[in-house]
Amino acid sequence: MYFSGTENTYTFVDIMSNGLSSDVVSTEVQIKEQAKVLFFVRGNMTATCQEIADFAGVKRTLVNYYFRSRENLLRVAYQEIVCDMKRALDEVYISDVSFEDKVERLIGCTMEFRLKYPFFEIFNISEISNKMQNKASIMQPVPSPRLACFIREIEQEMARGTIQPSNPHNFLLNLMSLISYPITLKPLYAEVYGMTDEEYDEVLKERKALIKKILFKKL
Amino acid sequence: MYFSGTENTYTFVDIMSNGLSSDVVSTEVQIKEQAKVLFFVRGNMTATCQEIADFAGVKRTLVNYYFRSRENLLRVAYQEIVCDMKRALDEVYISDVSFEDKVERLIGCTMEFRLKYPFFEIFNISEISNKMQNKASIMQPVPSPRLACFIREIEQEMARGTIQPSNPHNFLLNLMSLISYPITLKPLYAEVYGMTDEEYDEVLKERKALIKKILFKKL
Amino acid sequence: MYFSGTENTYTFVDIMSNGLSSDVVSTEVQIKEQAKVLFFVRGNMTATCQEIADFAGVKRTLVNYYFRSRENLLRVAYQEIVCDMKRALDEVYISDVSFEDKVERLIGCTMEFRLKYPFFEIFNISEISNKMQNKASIMQPVPSPRLACFIREIEQEMARGTIQPSNPHNFLLNLMSLISYPITLKPLYAEVYGMTDEEYDEVLKERKALIKKILFKKL
Amino acid sequence: MYFSGTENTYTFVDIMSNGLSSDVVSTEVQIKEQAKVLFFVRGNMTATCQEIADFAGVKRTLVNYYFRSRENLLRVAYQEIVCDMKRALDEVYISDVSFEDKVERLIGCTMEFRLKYPFFEIFNISEISNKMQNKASIMQPVPSPRLACFIREIEQEMARGTIQPSNPHNFLLNLMSLISYPITLKPLYAEVYGMTDEEYDEVLKERKALIKKILFKKL
DNA sequence: TATGAATGAGTGTTCATTCAT
């Protein structure tokens, strides 16, 4: 697909190739997927076009050929992950299960994403700093209606006394903090605590059950 | 004085000017302190020499004059903050108070740092990504002997049953997560939750007590 | 048919399609004619292959397919217009009418061309600059034998006293100047004089008669 | 002078060096003056930064160093010439001499500019075409109040019968056409008429008196 | 102690052109 001033972010090839189990991926998809890895798995947020191309095993100019600009590639990659995440989370929010099960699913779902793209959250923060400095920003966090519903559920649980009463957002912040932070900063704390990768992973494994306990016991 | 941070992190001028109440700070200190703000308070991690100089109110070339390179300035600024933090934390670790008081002081001390330099942790993570890619990295986390002692204290408390038993590092991770994460991602969650800055700060205020409760109640 | 303008300027298809009243024009002719409009009517002399293709409503690569290179397309388009013009002018020069009638026809014929391709002359000038810098140039003005005859006629008329005596080339230059310049620079002077397009066209309309008067009155 | 986001077009050095008869010109002035020559004397309107730098005998990056962008250099060069021209023309418009003398001065003044910068007018037209295509444009022709006064003078002269009555703008257009066109297209017509440069210049010399005659004789 | 001038490596991007199909 060649760009001649079109403005839509997703390309035809793009959409078509989603879900294909074929081993042969188009160059376009190849670049995009490898860019996701480079940006959000390896955390090389300032990767140059050359680095992106090298990493995807293609010529530098193909990045521009398929995505018009480095920034647009970043946006496409970012938004695709955001959409995947939103979809998964919303599915949990509206699922017809008990509050406790919902939280459990939420933990699982969030952990999975954090482990898949450990630097994704960092990107959000970098973007936030850009926004705060009135620079161009890709990220547009929008309050989700599903989330609003879930917050009301939290309030009800607090009223029922199954979870520690406080501002319901604090319940969510605790949830997110306890999951994300130790994953994101794994390389830092592994060193500070003098652990190997495997040892740290052991610690992380314990956490899933621990987090549930923390969130649900009335303090 | 020429070239700070070549071998030692602190320069002569630097040490001399620390703690001085004089309004006249040397150009060198001026640049360094403003760089800290730009990097770790505002989160402009990719600030150019021009931006740094503008922000410090000095000519661009003075950045190179005093710090030889942009990267070295970053290293000096970073390591100074790290040292301040380590000193403060070690002080807590070895202080002669009850475990509970120690934790309380730890919470206070960590919160203070996070609020002072909200983007400091982000920088750590970016550095981690550099390390992982075998690029030059400034960050060199070293296991602290004081911390090792404190971890043993945690184990004892777990044995005594005052806190939830698990890997003692998980106690620390919980502590750090619950403090840092909501502060670092404030701009993101303020938008996601549809809150103003002030409303979010209200939520944050509740947390100090909440965190203590979470850490200490046996679950 | 492949590659127009390699040796001859006109291609087979080209010649065949000239004067055909058929609505179906070959892609090749389509590209060439639209390029003429883009270059010499709209003045987009730096139009890219993409722009040319978009304007002609064809795929980008067809420009190269039919004309080998963008420059060759330009040459073909240019030379076709030049030939049309030369043919028309030569017809006037050799026509069997009075000098005054010839001049009148010349004015009409030149005006028509200038109004049809207002940016044609600009292109000539740009080409001149290329030539002066020893760069590749498309334009190859050749002295016309018909024109030489007409210049002798001018000299005779000057001798007869019907027109102001001077170097006969000045008569031609006056003729061309008075016609071309105000048309070519219409957009500039419309703004400088604070006129609408329509008002300027009114002024232009007056000129045809005015020019004849200027050229013929003995001063 | 180094650009760090300043927005004014003229630099200090720039203003200071005007009128200096010193042989030592600053690199900045050197670049600007040579750019004027390249753009408006040689007509290389699409000169790249490399060409500009080569022509000025400096390194390529100095163009950006002193003028931030190629476009800005072009704007500075353009506007400087425009200002010089406007000043000279306005001086003629308001000078306290007879109408005939004014026209004579106008002819001299315009000829001088055309001969100095033969491609300046072409640049205007290219700019116009950019404007018409809604591209970025440097040129901003503004109706001059002095010109408006002069147009009223023309009307008076027409009423008095000293010049051929018609729309007064046609008097101006004739004036400009007869001067500019033969100069601008000199290289074209020299070839078409089979003349050497010197022969064409001879023809041009005749024109000054000729133009005055044409403009003033009642037809 | 400080600075203006200069430089070179690198960065994103554009675009005409080629080529296999």
Add this chain to the structure above:
DNA sequence: GATGAATGAACACTCATTCAT
């Protein structure tokens, strides 16, 4: 007859850094 993919040369521009003063 036509096209999508790919490519390389060129482009304007940025920026940390050096150096003479």
